[in-house]
Each structure stands twice: as C-alpha cells, then as structure tokens.
Amino acid sequence: MYIVKVLVEHPVHSLDTTFDYLCDQQLKVGIRVFIPFGYQKLVGYVESIEKTPLSQEQLEAEAGFQYQYIIDVIDEEPLLNDELQSLAYQMSKMTLSPRIACLQAMLPAQLKPSTNHSVGLKLRRAVQVIADGKAQTVKQQECLDYLKEHPDALIQDIPYTKGLLDRLVKQGFIRYVQKEIYRQPLSLYQKESSQIELTADQKKVVKGIIEHPQRVSLLHGVTGSGKTEVYLALAAYYIENKRTVMMLVPEISLTPMMVEVFKQRFGDQVAILHSRLSQGEKYDEYRRIKKQEVQIVVGARSAVFAPLENIGLIILDEEHDASYKQESKPRYLTSQIAKMRAQYHHGAVVLGSATPSLESYSRALKGVYDLYELKNRINQKPLPKVEIVDMIEETRQRNYSMFSRKMKTRIQETLNRNEQVILLLNKRGYATYIQCADCGEVVKCPHCDVTLTYHKNEHVLKCHYCEYVQSYPQSCAHCGSTHFKSVGFGTQRVEEELAKTFENAKVIRYDVDTTKNKNGHMKLLERFRRKEGNILLGTQMIAKGLDFEDVTFVGVLNADMSLNIPDFRASERTFQLLCQVSGRSGRGVKQGTVIIQTYNPDHYAITCAAQHNYLAFYQQEMLYRQKAKYPPYCHLVSILIQSSQQQRVQIAAKDIKKYLTDHLHHCAILGPAKSMIYKLQDQYRERILIKFIQSDEVFEALQTMNDYYNKKQKGKVNVICDFNPYSQI
Known part of the structure; x- marks a missing residue:
C-alpha cells in the first residue's frame, strides 16, 4: 500500500497543497494521475509517494478521514526531470505562486496537468522489410531492393504502386506498420548555410566567454555589429563539446530570422518552441527535446523551461525586452530562471542587446557580469x-x-x-477613439476604463485590453447626435x-x-x-x-x-x-x-x-533613478489589489498599507493609488509599491498577506504580488 501526495490541476492558492490518495503500486514522482476530487474527476501531479505497512482501515482510523484511491495513471515516465521539479518549487517560493501554476508554466498545453487538452501522435503507414529472398518478378525484386535501401519508408514516399506492395506482403517479404512522424514547424526562409569569418572583435568576445564557462556575460553590441554570429560561434563550440544550447528571443514574431539562421546552420539539431506553433507541433518538438534528439532549443520566454540535459550555454537575445517578464502566474523573470538553470548545469549565460537594461549594464560595470562590447558594425559600416x-x-x-x-x-x-x-x-x-461631434462624449469600453479603438477595416470599435468589440454607433448614447469624429x-x-x-x-x-x-x-x-x-x-x-x-x-x-x-x-x-x-x-x-x-x-x-x-x-x-530611489538602486515589488467591487478594493488597499507599514521597517512603501487603468476587465484596481534592499522581511510579510487574501478571503479581493515588475498598467 502506498500513500501518494498529489497536487490538483487548479492553480489557485486555496488548493496549493497536496492531497493524500492510496495506490496499490509504486508510482514515479512527476507523473500525472486521474483522481476523484469531491464529485469531480481531475488530473493530479504526483509530488511524492510513501510506502506504508498499514491497511486502508488502519490509515483511516489514524487519520480520522476516509482515503480514496487513485483512479488511473496517465504517464509511464515523469513529465519533468528532477531539476525542473526542484525549479518549480523554488519558483513557487520566489513568485508567491501555487506550485501547480509553476509546473504548468513549464509544460506545453498538451502535457499540462489538465483534462482539457489532448494531442495524439501523428502516425503514417510505412513499410518494413521482414524477410530476405527473391521476389516472383523483376519489378517486385526492384521494389524489394528499394525498400531494403530505405527502411521504414512511408507508403506515400515509395515510387511503386500499392498493388505491387500488396503482392510483396503476400509473399512474406514486407509488412505494413504505423510510423510516428514529427510535425515540422513551417520554414519560409530557405537559404544555404554559410560559415562567416568572425571579425577580430567577435573572436575576442567568443574567446572571453568560452574561457569563463560559468559566468554571466553581457554582450553590448550596436545594431548590425554581428551579435548573431557570436551566438552561432558559441553554440557551435558547446555542441562540439557535447553540451546543449538554449537560444531565447523576446517574442518569436519579432525575430523569425533568428530561428531560420540557427536552422540553416545546425539543421535537425534545432528544436523550436513558441506560441505560434500548432498544438501538435509543440507536442512533437517538446518530445524531441525530452528524448535528447536535439542539441539546440530556439524559442521565446517559456522555452527557458525546455527539458534539455547538460546545458552548456543559455543566450537571451534583446535581453532588455519586457516580453521576458511573465505577466501572469507565475510572474517570473526569464533571465533569473536562466541563471538558475545555468548554475545547476555549470553553464554560461549570455545576455545580448544593443540597448541593455540599466540593471544589467550596472551589474556589468560593477563586475557582477562580464562585459563584452562590439562598438562598430560589421566591416565598419556606418550607423544610420x-x-x-x-x-x-x-x-x-x-x-x-x-x-x-x-x-x-x-x-x-x-x-x-x-x-x-x-x-x-x-x-x-x-483611430485612437471616436468622439461625439456635438457633446464631446467619448465611446469607452464597458469593462475597462479605456476608450475603444476604431478599426475601419471591420467598421467596429475594439478594446485592446479585454478584446471587447462593438459595432460603430448609430447615435450618441449621451445626446442622441449622429455626428462622430475620429481622433488620433x-x-x-x-x-x-x-x-x-x-x-x-x-x-x-x-x-x-x-x-x-x-x-x-x-x-x-x-x-x-x-x-x-x-x-x-x-x-x-x-x-x-x-x-x-x-x-x-x-x-x-x-x-x-x-x-x-x-x-x-x-x-x-x-x-x-x-x-x-x-x-x-x-x-x-x-x-x-x-x-x-x-x-x-x-x-x-x-x-x-x-x-x-x-x-x-x-x-x-x-x-534620475538614484534621486528617486528606483531600480537598480533598490528592488521593487508591486502589490495589485483588485475586486469587482470598488469599495472592497479601497478597504483592502488601506488595510494592506497599514499591515506593511507595521511589519516592514526598512522599506519605502508608496500608495495605495489607483492603477493607470483603474478598471480592467470589470475589476477595480489599486496598487502599492515597495522599495527595498534586503528581501528577507519582505518575503515573509508578503507570504502572510498573500495567504490571508488568496486563501481565507478568496473570491472577495484578489491580491497579486509582482517582484521586479516591468509593467504598472
């Protein structure tokens, strides 16, 4: 008999604990299981398992409640390795997020602990040679010889008729099998790979980074200075030394050429992970990585969780970009996760940008990071x-x-x-907004405290925050006028x-x-x-x-x-x-x-x-940052208080301010104040900012506050803590 501790699939604070179930067989930590949860059948994530000599009756008598059995096992092997499971636990502590939310952030939708996604293997009929010998006709023998040279060939790729193959099946030479095919993300840029000779400055950068293999390096290079060639040279070095490489970009839609450059140089050794892939493509790419069939992963923010082993190098291109900050649970900073993974694998981190963030550049000047600079464009081309x-x-x-x-x-x-x-x-x-020409009334979103943007192609008004859409008004709701003007x-x-x-x-x-x-x-x-x-x-x-x-x-x-x-x-x-x-x-x-x-x-x-x-x-x-005591001269945490009822937000914000003032004695506490967009998706919002140097007392106080509002006061007020926020909308 085994007691299995399971996290349920819902990423809410009130369920951020394990629930005990019984199982008759030994399970592996990290697999998904079906569990009964009240009247529901949910998916759970096995966090630990313990063998017990007691019977179910003895356990229930000792615990004082009735145990239930796990219904079924979904996975044979764990979805995440030991490193990523440990990282999820650390992220939960760092971001004050439920553990299951951290696990879900690491997995593509098809593999998340959830009942709502299912993507199967892509299978195609193939031909397998099972016996040798001489076929009955010359044409059949030609076909058989071809199949020997092309093992497991797909039927669609074989230049012989189906009837000819059927005759070889009857003679016992071949058989039809189902073969798994990986879905390949579309590549539109087809150029031949070419090895470019590095400049003296580029060689100096590559040499310096290689000679300091467990450091964080900031590569500050002007636009057009050849940072990408440095990335490729570093990637080639680590692959030759049997290490894997992670190449991150802010958003794949912003840098499609980076994907293509790596595909051209390294071919099938590259896997791609980003939001624009289909569900099946994500599923297949993730499994290729997990099976260690690739050496390089190129992707956007979430690719930092790719299950690569033996990571030698993690590169963040355009490291300053706000897209590297996750704006929903868990609110992690990609560079922070990259450093944690590199430390685990004894690898290097390279942060590249023409305009580094002030935090990164100040760390480089202080010697916390190694600083490398490419001050000129390739071949001394002038800047515009x-x-x-x-x-x-x-x-x-x-x-x-x-x-x-x-x-x-x-x-x-x-x-x-x-x-x-x-x-x-x-x-x-x-147009930025539509305004009544007679009374000046502006058409606003009913769910957000913003104006609606006019989209002429569809002749509708849209909210760019909640995606609310309404048709172009026939008359002004305020004065009845039919005259409107577009502004902006x-x-x-x-x-x-x-x-x-x-x-x-x-x-x-x-x-x-x-x-x-x-x-x-x-x-x-x-x-x-x-x-x-x-x-x-x-x-x-x-x-x-x-x-x-x-x-x-x-x-x-x-x-x-x-x-x-x-x-x-x-x-x-x-x-x-x-x-x-x-x-x-x-x-x-x-x-x-x-x-x-x-x-x-x-x-x-x-x-x-x-x-x-x-x-x-x-x-x-x-x-200016020094005078105002903003990062990098301090750490910052944003506390967002929101509720569908305005009065609840105001009361909670005042209570939180008093609590923080009483418990944090070495911090600057700003607010509460209305958020830039006071009402967003029918939620009223106020914000408090905390500036601090030492984080110990801050984490402890925020953990207590977080538990109170998100567990005991759940549903009334939602409190969100965001460390090192990039957006204060």
Missing part, C-alpha cells in the same frame, strides 16, 4: 544618420499631416531609388494615408491584426523580402531582429507615445525602441537614414537615441 523633427514647428508651419515635410520627401526619394522603407507607429487600429491615428489610418500620398507605395502592414493567423508574421516578412512591398509599416514588432539590406530609410511617426506613460521605465523604453528601430536602416552596403518625429525634441531619451549614444543615456537616466 538620424534626424529629429519637431512636430510643434510643423504645426506652426500649418502642416497638420501625420507626416512632416522632411519625412514625405525622404520616403518619396527612397521609393524612387527602388529601395525600401520601414515606418514605426506603436498604435494599431484606425493608428497603423490602419497611416496605411490609408500612405496609399494616398505616394503613388508608387506598396504598403505591408505588420501588427497584431495582420499577423494573428498561423505563420502570418513570417509570410508578411517574406513578402517584404521579395519586394512585393516597399514600405513596411508596423508597431514595435518591427523594431527588432529584422535585417533587410535594401531598407535605407526608417521613420518614427510619434516618438512620444511611449514617453508619456507614467512609468519610471518610460524614458528607458523610449530610448531602446528608437535605437532598435533605427538599427533596421542601412544594414546593407547603402547608407541608412532615420527621421524621428516628436513633440519633445530636446528630451534626453530622444537626443541620445539620435546620437546612438547609450552611455550618455545611461548616465543621465541613472541620475
């Missing part, structure tokens, strides 16, 4: 020339267009030379204006709306590569990872959009975005140019980006 245009001055000159006069001229000149343009506007849709502009409206303004413009719009279908982002970029379009218009998705040699002009339509957000990282994000998108220009042999349109032409984030001067921005921004 950047010009700032003051849109206030354009308005004074009675130019009310979304394009400045210089921007119009530069776009037309570029198109006339048969070169390509990239335009950035970090706002999708047609998004990528749809810019696309329309480009077609009107430039006769030879062939625009490809690249945003969430146009890339939502499977492989949509790759198909659009391939069209741009083939010059089916000469203007690529997009949101921040186009700012990173794109390398088109004929792009010689980049235009930023509104550089202030990310600058005016009330967030201490607003200036840093603006600088990073402008530097990254500017780096898309002039990556070939031709000189690149950039125009940044702004209403704040003297802001240091914009002027430093125009000068490609990371160090000047870093020094200026660090002065």
Whole structure:
C-alpha cells in the first residue's frame, strides 16, 4: 500500500497543497494521475509517494478521514526531470505562486496537468522489410531492393504502386506498420548555410566567454555589429563539446530570422518552441527535446523551461525586452530562471542587446557580469544618420499631416531609388477613439476604463485590453447626435494615408491584426523580402531582429507615445525602441537614414537615441533613478489589489498599507493609488509599491498577506504580488 501526495490541476492558492490518495503500486514522482476530487474527476501531479505497512482501515482510523484511491495513471515516465521539479518549487517560493501554476508554466498545453487538452501522435503507414529472398518478378525484386535501401519508408514516399506492395506482403517479404512522424514547424526562409569569418572583435568576445564557462556575460553590441554570429560561434563550440544550447528571443514574431539562421546552420539539431506553433507541433518538438534528439532549443520566454540535459550555454537575445517578464502566474523573470538553470548545469549565460537594461549594464560595470562590447558594425559600416523633427514647428508651419515635410520627401526619394522603407507607429487600429461631434462624449469600453479603438477595416470599435468589440454607433448614447469624429491615428489610418500620398507605395502592414493567423508574421516578412512591398509599416514588432539590406530609410511617426506613460521605465523604453528601430536602416552596403518625429525634441531619451549614444543615456537616466530611489538602486515589488467591487478594493488597499507599514521597517512603501487603468476587465484596481534592499522581511510579510487574501478571503479581493515588475498598467 502506498500513500501518494498529489497536487490538483487548479492553480489557485486555496488548493496549493497536496492531497493524500492510496495506490496499490509504486508510482514515479512527476507523473500525472486521474483522481476523484469531491464529485469531480481531475488530473493530479504526483509530488511524492510513501510506502506504508498499514491497511486502508488502519490509515483511516489514524487519520480520522476516509482515503480514496487513485483512479488511473496517465504517464509511464515523469513529465519533468528532477531539476525542473526542484525549479518549480523554488519558483513557487520566489513568485508567491501555487506550485501547480509553476509546473504548468513549464509544460506545453498538451502535457499540462489538465483534462482539457489532448494531442495524439501523428502516425503514417510505412513499410518494413521482414524477410530476405527473391521476389516472383523483376519489378517486385526492384521494389524489394528499394525498400531494403530505405527502411521504414512511408507508403506515400515509395515510387511503386500499392498493388505491387500488396503482392510483396503476400509473399512474406514486407509488412505494413504505423510510423510516428514529427510535425515540422513551417520554414519560409530557405537559404544555404554559410560559415562567416568572425571579425577580430567577435573572436575576442567568443574567446572571453568560452574561457569563463560559468559566468554571466553581457554582450553590448550596436545594431548590425554581428551579435548573431557570436551566438552561432558559441553554440557551435558547446555542441562540439557535447553540451546543449538554449537560444531565447523576446517574442518569436519579432525575430523569425533568428530561428531560420540557427536552422540553416545546425539543421535537425534545432528544436523550436513558441506560441505560434500548432498544438501538435509543440507536442512533437517538446518530445524531441525530452528524448535528447536535439542539441539546440530556439524559442521565446517559456522555452527557458525546455527539458534539455547538460546545458552548456543559455543566450537571451534583446535581453532588455519586457516580453521576458511573465505577466501572469507565475510572474517570473526569464533571465533569473536562466541563471538558475545555468548554475545547476555549470553553464554560461549570455545576455545580448544593443540597448541593455540599466540593471544589467550596472551589474556589468560593477563586475557582477562580464562585459563584452562590439562598438562598430560589421566591416565598419556606418550607423544610420538620424534626424529629429519637431512636430510643434510643423504645426506652426500649418502642416497638420501625420507626416512632416522632411519625412514625405525622404520616403518619396527612397521609393524612387527602388529601395525600401520601414515606418514605426506603436498604435494599431484606425483611430485612437471616436468622439461625439456635438457633446464631446467619448465611446469607452464597458469593462475597462479605456476608450475603444476604431478599426475601419471591420467598421467596429475594439478594446485592446479585454478584446471587447462593438459595432460603430448609430447615435450618441449621451445626446442622441449622429455626428462622430475620429481622433488620433493608428497603423490602419497611416496605411490609408500612405496609399494616398505616394503613388508608387506598396504598403505591408505588420501588427497584431495582420499577423494573428498561423505563420502570418513570417509570410508578411517574406513578402517584404521579395519586394512585393516597399514600405513596411508596423508597431514595435518591427523594431527588432529584422535585417533587410535594401531598407535605407526608417521613420518614427510619434516618438512620444511611449514617453508619456507614467512609468519610471518610460524614458528607458523610449530610448531602446528608437535605437532598435533605427538599427533596421542601412544594414546593407547603402547608407541608412532615420527621421524621428516628436513633440519633445530636446528630451534626453530622444537626443541620445539620435546620437546612438547609450552611455550618455545611461548616465543621465541613472541620475534620475538614484534621486528617486528606483531600480537598480533598490528592488521593487508591486502589490495589485483588485475586486469587482470598488469599495472592497479601497478597504483592502488601506488595510494592506497599514499591515506593511507595521511589519516592514526598512522599506519605502508608496500608495495605495489607483492603477493607470483603474478598471480592467470589470475589476477595480489599486496598487502599492515597495522599495527595498534586503528581501528577507519582505518575503515573509508578503507570504502572510498573500495567504490571508488568496486563501481565507478568496473570491472577495484578489491580491497579486509582482517582484521586479516591468509593467504598472
């Protein structure tokens, strides 16, 4: 008789404990089982198992409750190895999240402890040779010889008829079998692999990282300096030394070329993990990794949990990107998990970026990380020339267009030379909002405290936070007027204006709306590569990872959009975005140019980006961070209090503030204050920020508070603790 401790599949704090079940056989820790749970049949995750000499009656008499048996066993082998199971436990403590939520974050949907997903093996009929001999006819013998040379060939690939195969089956030479086929993620970029000779600077970086195999290294290289070639050289070295490699990118839709570069160089040794794969593709890629059939995993944030063994190197490209922060349970930071995994495997971590986060760069300057720099583009190509245009001055000159006069001229000149343009506007849709022309009433989302964005293509209003959609209003709900005006502009409206303004413009719009279908982002970029379009218009998705040699002009339509957000990282994000998108220009042999349109032409984030001067921005921004005592001069935790009832949020926020003030004596506690978006998805939200240096007392106090609100007060108020938050919306 065995007592099995099981975590149930629901990732809620009230169920964040193990439940005891009985089983007659020895089970392995980490497998899934079906269990009775009240009146439900749920999936559970075996956390531990203990043999007992007692009978069921003796156990129940001792425990004072009735035991139930496990219904069925789902897995023969554990889903996660010992390292990942231990990591899930650590993550639970670090993020104050239920353990099952951490386990679920590590697995593709088809393997999560859940009853709602099932993807089977992809099987195809194949032919297997089971005997040797001489066939009855010459044609049959030819077919048999072919099958001997191509063992387990799929029927669809055999250049002989089904009738001929059937006759060989009757003679006992072959038999039909079911063969598992891996689903292959689509690759659109087909180029021959070529080994590029590293520059002296690149060789120096590779040598330094290899010679310090268990360190965290920050690779600070300007856009176009060849960071990718450094990654490839490092990956090749570790594979030759029988180690595995993890290559992470912020979002796979932002950097499809990274996947292709690795596939071209390393072929079938590469597995891909990201959200744009089909359920079956994810399932097969995960199983290839687990079976140790690959040496490299390329993927987005969740790929950091890939079940690789003997990891020698973990690379985070564009390490500064906010996409590396998980914004739902468990709220982990990818770089932190990468360091933990590298430490376990005695491997190296490389953080690469043209615009590193202030936290990473300050650690590098202090010697916590090793710092490597690539200050020049490959072959000494010049960085693009950047010009700032003051849109206030354009308005004074009675130019009310979304394009400045210089921007119009530069776009037309570029198109006339048969070169390509990239335009950035970090706002999708047609208009920012719709307003009644008579009373000024703005159409807002009924579930969120935001305006609805007008999408002209579908003639609907959408909320970009909760996905609420409503038809275009016939009349104003406030005054009954039928006159509306659209205010602001998004990528749809810019696309329309480009077609009107430039006769030879062939625009490809690249945003969430146009890339939502499977492989949509790759198909659009391939069209741009083939010059089916000469203007690529997009949101921040186009700012990173794109390398088109004929792009010689980049235009930023509104550089202030990310600058005016009330967030201490607003200036840093603006600088990073402008530097990254500017780096898309002039990556070939031709000189690149950039125009940044702004209403704040003297802001240091914009002027430093125009000068490609990371160090000047870093020094200026660090002065402000030091004065305000924000990271990297402290640690930060955000406490979000939310409820469907406004009064409950206000009461809970005051109570939490008092509790924290009483228990945390060496911390700065800010708030409570209304969140930037006070109502989101029918939840009212207030926020408290804690700045601290030492974390021990903070974790202890927050654990107690978390247990109280998410277990004892469950359903009334939801309290979310987010360590090192990247977003404060």
